[in-house]
Amino acid sequence: MEGKQRTAASPSDAISALDDLISTSVVGQQEFARNLGLSMTDLICFAHVLEAGDSWVTAGDLAARAHVTTGAVTGIINRLERGGFVTREPDPADRRRVRVAAVPAAADRVQAVYGPYHARLAELFTQYTPDEIAIVTDWFTRAAAVARVYLDESCAP
Amino acid sequence: MEGKQRTAASPSDAISALDDLISTSVVGQQEFARNLGLSMTDLICFAHVLEAGDSWVTAGDLAARAHVTTGAVTGIINRLERGGFVTREPDPADRRRVRVAAVPAAADRVQAVYGPYHARLAELFTQYTPDEIAIVTDWFTRAAAVARVYLDESCAP
DNA sequence: GAATTTATCTTAGATGCTAAGGAAATCGCA
DNA sequence: TGCGATTTCCTTAGCATCTAAGATAAATTC
Secondary structure, three states, X not given: OOOOOOOOOOHHHHHHHHHHHHHHHHHHHHHHHHHOOOOHHHHHHHHHHHHOOOOOEEHHHHHXXXXXXXXXXXXXXXXXXXXXXXXXXXXOOOOOOEEEEEOHHHHHHHXXXXXXHHHHHHHHHOOOXXXXXXHHHHHHHXXXXXXXXXXXXXXXX | OOOOOOOOOOHXXXXXHHHHHHHHHHHHHHHHHHHOXXXXXXXXXXXXXXXXOOOOEEHHHHHHHHOOXXXXXXXXXXXXXXXXXXXXXXXXXXXXXXXXXXXXXXXXXXXXXXXXXXXXXXXHXXXXXXXXXXXXXXXXXXXXXXXXXXXXXXXXX
16 A cells, blocks of 8 residues: 655755755744744754753753854853753762753743644644655654764764 | 565654754754855855756845845845855846846855765665655655745744 | 863854845836 | 835844853863
């Protein structure tokens, strides 16, 4: 049992389509960040904090992830803290470090902004079979891993 | 005939994976832009100019696409022009307008920066069947359209 | 326990954005 | 046609955020 017919696509077609999606998504991220009173970099860092779940990340982790200097991270955490998105406290185990943890309610605030957009994407997925969704999801996961490896490599010569 | 087995994924799993990919890609775009001596917004605008092919776009088109003010676009075009990425000339048909066109060789310069990363993605695609690539490509195209519609709607109240 | 390394913060300066407004070209309607 | 309204881009002032360089304090090494 197959899904609907689609026109054939080469990898380079796929990459072009992806570039377009990324480009549009960057603009979208800017808007989401603005709606939350944050900068785009702030939002990327907060996503990383959320990913840590009930745990926490350090300021240095955020600098590495967002590819910004530690000086910039100080400002980022200041804004996230002032906005009630994260808490900052010194790590008792290593008092040079700063533990940044998500404020539980903040995830909902971000979700409220992403929600309407995510709903549109979910609607798009109704046109796809579970198998197809699995393929797409798998690709996202691998591509993100590829991108992260590439970023780490190409900036540590 | 099926591709390899994949773990099942719900739409919300897919969206989470996508969010992660987007987040990483934003950082990647920052790096690419830096390698070209541009800002991320400059690069997004130049992508839009490239998309126009042998044609051209106006300054206002770029402002709408990148969601920045027309004042910012003046600076963006200045940098792209100074960097040899685009030409700027008044539109003879409507002399208020400015025609922004890509310098032919500039596409290659950008490609040189994206190339190594695209090669990694192409490598990833070798693990997918043509049918699967078609599904993924199709999804990218539709998602980009969804995102653009959403952006246009949510910023024109 | 002194020297080195690590992690964060501070400061000064540069960059890129917005908001507001101006100038020139076009449109639209009497 | 003529003249006000609109569109398009540019300019300016001010603000937010980044980098680079260096300071500070804590941990690690030998």
